[in-house]
Amino acid sequence: MTTLKEFTYSKRFPNLPLIAAAFADQHPDLIPLAFGLPAKESFNLSLMEESSVVAIQKGGVKPLEYGGGNGPKMVAEWIKQRSLLRSVRAETNEILVTAGSSQAIDIATRTLTDPGDHVWVEGPSFFGAIRQFLLAETKLTSFPVDEDGIRVDLVEDKLKEARKNGRPMPKVLYVMPNYHNPTGVSLSLERRKKLAELAYEYNFYVLEDDAYVELSFTGEYVPSIYSFGPERVIYLSTFSKIVAPGIRMGWAVASEPLINKMRMLKSDGSTSVYVQEIVSQFLKTIDFDQHVDFLNSIYRSRMEAMVVAIEEAFDRDVSYIVPEGGFFLWLTFPQGTDTSMFMRQSLQKGVSYLDGAHFYLNADEKNHIRLGFTYCNEEEIKRGIERLAESYQEHKQKNFVLEGVKE
Incomplete structure (x- = not known):
């Protein structure tokens, strides 16, 4: 059998982080806040x-x-x-x-x-x-x-x-x-x-x-x-x-x-x-205006549930702008936080998110995460945010201890 020679593929492939990482280590009870997926109820x-x-x-x-x-x-x-x-x-x-x-x-x-x-x-x-x-x-x-x-x-x-x-x-x-x-x-x-x-x-x-x-x-x-x-x-x-x-x-x-x-x-x-x-x-x-109103009523309720959950689960470490539409909420952590560092921990706890590095041309902006509020219901969103907050607090405490050891 002839050995295949190495082939040179196109150099066009962009050097971007793979979003598949957000689905790694699937938890049996995973709450997927990583992506912008329509609500299951939205499909007629x-x-x-x-x-x-x-x-x-x-x-x-x-x-x-x-x-x-x-x-x-x-x-x-x-x-x-x-x-x-x-x-x-x-x-x-x-x-x-x-x-x-x-x-x-x-x-x-x-x-x-x-x-x-x-x-x-x-x-x-x-x-x-x-x-x-x-x-x-x-x-x-x-x-x-x-x-x-x-x-x-x-x-x-x-x-x-x-x-x-x-x-x-x-x-x-x-x-x-x-x-x-x-x-x-x-x-x-x-x-x-x-x-x-x-x-x-x-x-x-x-x-x-x-x-x-x-x-x-x-x-x-x-x-x-x-x-x-x-x-x-x-x-x-x-x-x-x-x-x-x-x-x-x-x-x-x-x-x-x-x-x-x-x-x-x-x-x-x-x-x-x-x-x-x-x-x-x-x-x-379909009555399209009625259909859009139906979508917006679902998504508005879920967005509001996410905002309430964030307020209850996080301290003043995080900030965000309440969206007036769409699929996403952008959560900002203190400067110096690398949100990719507690992604695996979050997945193990059963919640996914997308870290902010995916949305920038370079990796300098690491202290953000994107959360999708459209797919999961209000109760799932609440549990997902609680799991996310736990992961962040454990990461924060671990870093605090490590910094103390360095000193």
């Missing part, structure tokens, strides 16, 4: 089953054939109408249906950048987007996030400095304006307007990832960045948070010439025609 199984049957009964073999363009028109038309509520005005020829918003990020990145181009992101930022930008071999720069979102003043300073000194400008600035992953904060109206203004002035695109826009616990919405600069913004959203992540369907909105370029790079032709037909039937049948 009977209606989804009915929609699947109707898709075949009405469509025959057509949904099972190859598609072209955007596939069934109804999904794009629904996106067009629903987007108006979020101040996104677009025709169906300015909408690209994708296999989830992650594919939209990938296509947009490959359309707008070449290897070596600069992309600016929030710090912290969604690790999936960071991975896509690194796979595209772009150069990343991050800007801090506060209670009003990305520090646009620092972005403007950096742009002015780059122009003055002849340094490369960004081709793309990626931002998650509503209920940001991982911090849960939202970008202020003033900063949205300013970002659009800067995109025009300095000739870059804003990649506006609005995956959580429907999940508002207050019922209040701020106009999209897209509404202030449609010629320099690509607006992204998804059905993953509001219907089901397993259908893998999202979309991008941009000018028609740009959407046409993006479609050329969409290697799968059109997003699954069969799945689009199922979603079409689902959207025709």
